[in-house]
Amino acid sequence: MKEIVVISGKGGTGKTSITAALAALAGTGVLADCDVDAADLHLLTSPIVLQEYEFVGGKRAAIRSAKCRGCGRCYSLCRFGAIEPVVSKNVFRVQESFCEGCRVCVEFCPAGAIDWVEVVSGRWFLSQTRFGPMVHAQLGIAQENSGKLVTLLRKEARRIADEKKTDWVFTDGSPGIGCPVIASLTGADFVLAVTEPTQSGCHDLMRVLELTEHFGISAAVCINKADINPEMTRQIERLAVGKNLPKPVTIPYDPSITAAQIQAQSVIEYDKNSPAARAVSSLWETIQKLIFS
DSSP states (O other): EEEEEEESTTTTTTHHHHHHHHHHHHHHHHHEEEOOTOOOTTTHHHOOEEEEEEEEEEEEEEEEEOOOOOOOOOHHSSSSSSSSGGGGEEEEEOTTOOOOOOOHHHOTTTTTOEEEEEEHHHEEEEEETTEEEEEEEOOOOOOOOOHHHHHHHHHHHHHHHHHEEEEEEEEEESSSHHHHHHHHHHSEEEEEEEOOSSSSHHHHHHHHHHHHHHHHHEEEEEEEEEGOOOOOOOHHHHHHTTOOOHHHHEOOHHHHHHHHHHTOOOHHHOTTTSSSHHHHHHHHHHHHHHOOO
């Protein structure tokens, strides 16, 4: 079993569309949508949810008003503005969205009125798609610990792949270089970095490639909409080759990708003879050669 993680330095490069297209070309595999802050792979795969679970991302303080003496000790100690007075009751309460889980108020409350409770930060799902099983999630608004959720999803995807003896896991990672991206990369077999021929695309690609170098993961670059800025495309190609990576596969700007999205399909399903579909097919052949060479 090989896990291919598709990432990008910035959002909007076409990472999810390419992930779905690769899964369509593979025929069978396990999908994991690890872009948990803005999951959208389900829009192209139409998953049927088989199982649903709560995700507990951490713990927060909760004040028991019946036991609170209203002394204000927690209010004075909190450095995040998460404690507010309830004037009408002469007690205090926690604003959950502000609480950082530092536990200071729990430890120093003289009345022992503050509990340390688990917080449900979102939900994650085991689903079935036409490409195979899919693991995905929905992180709650203003919730954190997305890296922890990504790790859980990847673990489940690999478990399912082992159980079903599937050859491929296709992971749609998060954009950027933050905690969820690092959680998406560690232990992967291969990373595909999708970029676009713009200054910001080139800059953010360099940061992503520094991550793959740090973790020692084999990587390749794909330039989406490559023909909208040929000079920048050549610059990115030189950058990749300078880092001892294969020459990037280029995908032309193609309206069929947008048309496929409207139909909730990958571009391979929508029109396998379109310019973008042919380029992605070439990309898939290149990835397999790089993995097994």
